[in-house]
Amino acid sequence: MDILFWLVPPVVVTAVAMAWVAWLGREGRGEVDRDVAVQRLADALQREGRTLNPGRQALRVPERDRSTGIAVRPSRAPRRSA
Template identity: 70%
Template structure:
């Protein structure tokens, strides 16, 4: 048990640091103007969600096809020779 006493100072410092950060961060980032928040929300909703899925220029592989899984494993049928 005495060996663990060397941990006490670091634990106390860590707890004090967490309490200080919690106290300083309590004020928050301030209030955002309602009109600015509404404008940001409108801009985000108007963006094209498919725009994020396009590959970057110069990307060698084609974009992956969406696999519509039904939850049932089905083996592909054999080709007729």
């Protein structure tokens, strides 16, 4: 049981650090005016329709190899009887 007391200082330091960071981070974001936020959203939605490569075709996605993890030999060609 005495060995568990070695864990108390790191737990206390961690809890104090978390409380300190939470206290400092409360006001770090700042307020954004509602009208400015709406304008930013409208600009972002208008930009969404644009493509990165206008006039070009979309890149072809290669088909996924459906490997089973088992090595399979290719089948032999059927023998022709003469």
